[in-house]
Amino acid sequence: xxxxxxxxxxxxxxxxxxxxxxxxxxxxxxxxxxxxxxxxxxxxxxxxxxxxxxxxxxxxxxxxxxxxxxxxxxxxxxxxxxxxxxxxxxxxxxxxxxxxxxxxxxxxxxxxxxxxxxxxxxxxxxxxxxxxxxxxxxxxxxxxxxxxxxxxxxxxxxxxxxxxxxxxxxxxxxxxxxxxxxxxxxxxxxxxxxxxxxxxxxxxxxxxxxxxxxxxxxxxxxxxxxxxxxxxxxxxxxxxxxxxxxxxxxxxxxxxxxxxxxxxxxxxxxxxxxxxxxxxxxxxxxxxx
Amino acid sequence: xxxxxxxxxxxxxxxxxxxxxxxxxxxxxxxxxxxxxxxxxxxxxxxxxxxxxxxxxxxxxxxxxxxxxxxxxxxxxxxxxxxxxxxxxxxxxxxxxxxxxxxxxxxxxxxxxxxxxxxxxxxxxxxxxxxxxxxxxxxxxxxxxxxxxxxxxxxx
Numbered sequence: 001x002x003x004x005x006x007x008x009x010x011x012x013x014x015x016x017x018x019x020x021x022x023x024x025x026x027x028x029x030x031x032x033x034x035x036x037x038x039x040x041x042x043x044x045x046x047x048x049x050x051x052x053x054x055x056x057x058x059x060x061x062x063x064x065x066x067x068x069x070x071x072x073x074x075x076x077x078x079x080x081x082x083x084x085x086x087x088x089x090x091x092x093x094x095x096x097x098x099x100x101x102x103x104x105x106x107x108x109x110x111x112x113x114x115x116x117x118x119x120x121x122x123x124x125x126x127x128x129x130x131x132x133x134x135x136x137x138x139x140x141x142x143x144x145x146x147x148x149x150x151x152x153x154x155x156x157x158x159x160x161x162x163x164x165x166x167x168x169x170x171x172x173x174x175x176x177x178x179x180x181x182x183x184x185x186x187x188x189x190x191x192x193x194x195x196x197x198x199x200x201x202x203x204x205x206x207x208x209x210x211x212x213x214x215x216x217x218x219x220x221x222x223x224x225x226x227x228x229x230x231x232x233x234x235x236x237x238x239x240x241x242x243x244x245x246x247x248x249x250x251x252x253x254x255x256x257x258x259x260x261x262x263x264x265x266x267x268x269x270x271x272x273x274x275x276x277x278x279x280x281x282x283x284x285x286x287x288x289x
Numbered sequence: 290x291x292x293x294x295x296x297x298x299x300x301x302x303x304x305x306x307x308x309x310x311x312x313x314x315x316x317x318x319x320x321x322x323x324x325x326x327x328x329x330x331x332x333x334x335x336x337x338x339x340x341x342x343x344x345x346x347x348x349x350x351x352x353x354x355x356x357x358x359x360x361x362x363x364x365x366x367x368x369x370x371x372x373x374x375x376x377x378x379x380x381x382x383x384x385x386x387x388x389x390x391x392x393x394x395x396x397x398x399x400x401x402x403x404x405x406x407x408x409x410x411x412x413x414x415x416x417x418x419x420x421x422x423x424x425x426x427x428x429x430x431x432x433x434x435x436x437x438x439x440x441x442x443x444x445x
Contacts, residue, residue, distance in 0.1 A: 157299025
């Protein structure tokens with residue numbers, strides 16, 4: 001892609017493969033960023049969905065393979081690997097979540113491994129997968145972003161799912177009244193009923209922002225980290241396209257250094273997403289007010 | 290960078306993966322883990338118990354050994370005592386028997402001596418009377434002098 005200028009290269013890299021209703025009225029792939037934008041809400045990023053589902057399937061199949069052969073005797077290599085992860089997640093859940101809910105631990109495991117896998121795609125050099133997509137589709141200008149977590153749709157999709165679980169368990173554990181009470185009667189409360197009524201909107205505003213901030217921050221933290229990491233990789237890749245030997249050499253070093261650092265980031269972000277999910281759901285299960 | 294229906298697809302996929310994980314991945318793995326933990330705990334327990342049992346057994350063996358030794362010593366002691374006893378008894382018996390035999394022999398000898406003495410005395414009496422008759426030339430009234438002769442015989 002060195003034929004285009006640097007900003008074109010970067011923008012091309014940041015555009016998803018979007019499937020939706022074209023201006024002509026037919027359904028199809030967007031050819032430009034403008035077209036993709038005009039598709040509105042009812043459009044799909046095929047690259048994000050494809051990669052995330054493929055990685056999710058790899059996760060469940062791999063783990064299912066280990067689980068179906070799980071033995072309490074001497075474990076094999078795969079079972080050992082899976083057990084390490086399961087124990088790690090189980091320990092994290094037990095430390096943080098004190099209720100009894102059979103969903104939480106598998107949820108945490110899925111989040112951790114899936115996000116880790118999606119993030120890990122970031123370590124593949126930025127041009128490889130888009131070039132492969134070009135070669136396969138035969139379209140020189142096809143948009144393709146391989147890392148699902150650099151797409152806010154993916155992170156927001158997961159965060160909203162977690163949010164739905166938070167709401168669901170809040171209502172299930174505390175009842176609708178309890179949930180509404182939690183939103184409106186704290187942090188300011190008064191014995192005087194008239195004063196309490198006045199305080200309700202204030203409380204609601206504060207608590208509602210707190211509640212909504214949970215999925216937003218969850219989604220944006222992961223997205224922001226991965227997007228920034230991706231952008232740095234793309235900028236480093238621009239160095240290769242400069243044609244200058246010393247700049248390319250520097251790019252190689254930087255690429256390596258950033259990739260090493262990124263190994264930490266992708267693991268950490270997956271872990272943070274998992275931990276915060278556990279914490280939020282733990283809060284949803286507790287009557288702490 | 291547009292927010293669109295992708296996030297719905299992502300949510301659906303997310304829930305499907307979570308449910309699959311909850312149904313088919315988590316339970317077998319966690320069961321295997323718990324079972325292994327239990328097995329290991331039981332194994333360690335059993336090892337501890339075995340060590341304790343071994344200690345107890347060794348103690349018991351030592352005790353029994355000591356007991357057996359004392360018993361053996363006792364038996365030997367008793368046997369020795371019994372042996373001396375038997376020897377003593379035998380000796381006593383022998384002594385008594387010897388005494389008895391000796392006494393019997395002595396009695397027999399005494400008896401014989403007395404018999405001989407009596408015979409000698411009788412013969413001596415008649416010899417003395419015969420002698421005196423011959424010397425005096427006269428017949429001594431045997432009845433008149435019987436007392437004297439008997440007295441004489443007793444003196445011999």
